[in-house]
Structures are given as structure tokens and as C-alpha cells.
Amino acid sequence: MKLFSKVAIVGLGLIGGSIALACKKNKIAGSIIGISRRKSTLANAKKIGIFDCVSGDIRRVKGCDLLIFATPVGTTLRLAARVRRVIADECIVTDVGSTKEVVVAKLENLFPGFVGSHPLAGSEKSGIGNASSGLFKGSCWIVTPTARTNRLALDKIMLFSRRLGAHARCISPALHDIILSFTSHLPHAAAFSLITTVPVRYLPWSAGGLRDTTRVAASEAQLWADIFLTNRNNVLGAISLLQQNVAKIKSAIAKNDRGVLIKILKHAKDKRVALDSRKT
């Protein structure tokens, strides 16, 4: 027996497409419905040939027992009420958005079977064309239950994420948003600021350092605007701390204080080296 009989995926980008591919490969769903408002995306999804139905009409999700919002946070918030009208109370609903407090608060009010989640997988390369059934393999899939979360829905979402190859970890929506403001949202804010600062005429004189450091600045602007704005206070707090640390390095350079500068850089280096040896 399949884990779900009818899985509906709303949003067919990198994450939605990869979930669909992984569902198919791991025989998780009886049938898979893909929803996108873009005609070109629907055409691409049809080509892959794994969907039982692809449609621009969100009412086609009717009858599903798992619905996944694989849309940007802002879109998920806008679509939720329309989805509610067509799905049953028993349907398990999740999302894969990068911020959780705002989304969970709204969606658990609408859907009795809602469990927030956030797979820590992805890339600056968006679109179903870059989707892969192995995207979640070995990665961390954060699940964010609350006191109101249905226990069966929680268990099934955790099992679902494991069947996709990820390891599931539970934390509260609030803690998720604090942690991710540092480990994901801040690096994006820094990368966007950094590439903005480099004059265009100097770009040809760059090596791997600038490329790596700004790689995530190639991410979608609207998606990231919504992430920053739905995790506003945490992101502002993280940026303030970054500003303090930039000011400390700047001050050591301005004062020609090699001792302090080496101490700051050495501490940063040790932390970065440790990052490579850690796993969630």
C-alpha cells in the first residue's frame, strides 16, 4: 500500500518538481497531481511524464490525501484560502517554505491536518528543469509542529520526508525562524549586499572567492523578499549582529591592529573549518 493515495503538489519549481520525482521513484503516491499557474511550467511538467494530471486550475487538487504547498512563502499565504475550499478536513497539508511562524499560524487555522515543514535542500538554480529525485537524500527536513498539530499528520509527514531520503528533525516554528535567520537568511542578505557593492567593471577580475561568496545572490528576488519580510524581526536582528562584526574587522584594519585582526580572523577560520565536520 502506498503512503498516500493522491498527492497534490501546488507549485512546480525546483522543490515541487523534486518532491514529485522522489514520490514517483520511491513509490510513495498512488497518483500525483501538479498545479502551476505558468503554462511553460505545466508544459515542462508534462514532458517529465510522472504526473497523473498537471493543471493550472487549483480546484483539481480535490480528493487528495496529501497536499504540499511548494510555492514561495508569499504565494502559499495567498493561495491557502482557495485550496481550503476544495479539500477535505482529513487531508494532510504541509508546505516547504523557508519561514515558518507566519505560515504555520495562518495555515493551521485553515487546515486541521496542517504540519509545517522546511527541507534544507535547494539551490540558487530554480525551476522544474533542475529538479532531481535525489535532492533530499541525506539532507535535513525540518518539521515544525505546534501544540495544535494533529499527531497522525505529524507522524505521516515525518515518515514522508524519510521516504524522500531526508532525515526529519522537529523544532517549533519560532525556533526555526530564529535559527534560519542566521544560517540561511543572513547569508543571503550578505550575498545580495556584497554583489551589489562590486562595481560591474571589476567583475571580470574575480576568482572563485567572489563567485562562491555571492552564489546564492542568484536566487529569485520575489521569493527572497517574502522570506525576509515574513521573518522580519529575526532577520533584522541577525543583520544588526553582522553589522557589528563587520565594524569590528573594519576598526582593526583602520587601527592597523594586526594582533586583534588575526584574533578575529583565526576565530572565524576555526568556526568555518568546524562547519565542514558537522552534521545535523
Added chain:
Amino acid sequence: MKLFSKVAIVGLGLIGGSIALACKKNKIAGSIIGISRRKSTLANAKKIGIFDCVSGDIRRVKGCDLLIFATPVGTTLRLAARVRRVIADECIVTDVGSTKEVVVAKLENLFPGFVGSHPLAGSEKSGIGNASSGLFKGSCWIVTPTARTNRLALDKIMLFSRRLGAHARCISPALHDIILSFTSHLPHAAAFSLITTVPVRYLPWSAGGLRDTTRVAASEAQLWADIFLTNRNNVLGAISLLQQNVAKIKSAIAKNDRGVLIKILKHAKDKRVALDSRKT
């Protein structure tokens, strides 16, 4: 006939080791002398088996017709006078340091055959153990002549860099330092600051974004302290501009101004996407 009869490489790290390997592979040198003060490095260099002599005694460079300082900028400045005592006026001398104005000013006073250079290759992984004969293949090798530079020395260094697989580009030491303050030194300052800002307990909850954005923060602290301090004014200027751009993103988030935020992020994204399609 070989391009040089005796090449001395002072400093046997990633760059020095890679130059030695590339010299051997491309039959550029009659013999190669490697100098390092570290016993473990000398032992590693011996194991590679491409040096005709490895030594901790800098006087062994005597008789070379090309000498390369492959040491950190600070070390190059400290060693220059001692090297001068043992090599001939005709010897061609270069360095591979990441800042050029301070080094070129001092070394062209000491060595009649000096030409500054800076191969835009490297990695956060240091040490001769990571050296590779192909490190410079297809990369940009910046050469920084001045009005005082000997023409034959300049031609031979440019030819040398091409024989190592790089493409040589000439700019002034001053322009080099301005450009690199944006394309290399600023990304490093940002990465060091960023990893410093992320609380250790949150590090396990990170994905590719934080890893890429802070990869260069695993670089050597002393090396980077000297780079920042020998390019102080340019680095301070670049950091100030970064601070302004961080403040702009922060302000748009604080004001909940989605329109301005998307505009900033979109502009950054377009620039970053263009970076991938550019070549020096």
C-alpha cells in the same frame, strides 16, 4: 632550451608548490630550488620528488635566474632584503602576493629585475599537499609593471605565466589593489564577518548557502591580516560601501517595503547571473 635555467621558489604552500609542479610538467626550468622555513613542508616537498634541492636556508637561492616569492605578503616584505644579498642583479624576481602597491614599491627598489604578479588562482585549502600542476590553467595571471620595470623581465614573466597555462593581463599596482579590494578582499572580509555572526549552536542547521558564502573564511588568518593591512585604504573604502548596501537592505526590510526590497534583490541577482557568463 628551457625558459629559465635555475628557478628558486621561496615559500612552498599551495601556490609555490603548484608553480613548481607546473614548471616541471611544462619543462620550464633546468632546475628547481624550493625554500621553506618549516621542516614538515620541506619533508613534504622532498616526497613530491620534483625539486633539485629543498632547503630551509634562503642563501641556497644563489645562482638562480628566476626567483619567485610565493610567500604571504608580510613574509615577502620581511625576506626581501636577505634574498637581495645572495642573488645577482640580472636575476628576474616576481612575487604572487594578493596586494601589489606596497610589495612592488619595496621590491622594485631592491631588485632591478623585479616584476610584481598575482595569479588569480588559489583556494581556501592551503599547503603543498593541495598543490596541483593545473592550478593556473585557464586562470588570469595579473602582472603589475611600473615605469621602472625592466622590459625583458616583464616579457619573460608574462611568457612564464602563459607557459603555466594562465592568461597574462597587465595593470598598474594601484589599479590592481583597487580592483582586488572589491573582487577578493571584500568577499573575504564579508565571509569572516558572516561566520563570526552565526551562533555555534545553530551551525548544524545550515545548508549549502552558508557553506558557500563562508567558504573563504577557512583561509589563513595571518595571510589575510597582512592582505587587509597592505591594502588598507582600498579595503576600508570597499567595506564602507558594503556597509551602505547592507543598511539599504536592512532599511527596506524594517520598513516592510516589498517594492524597494525586490528592486535591490533583482538588481543583485542580475549582476550575479552576469558574473557567471563573464571571463577576464
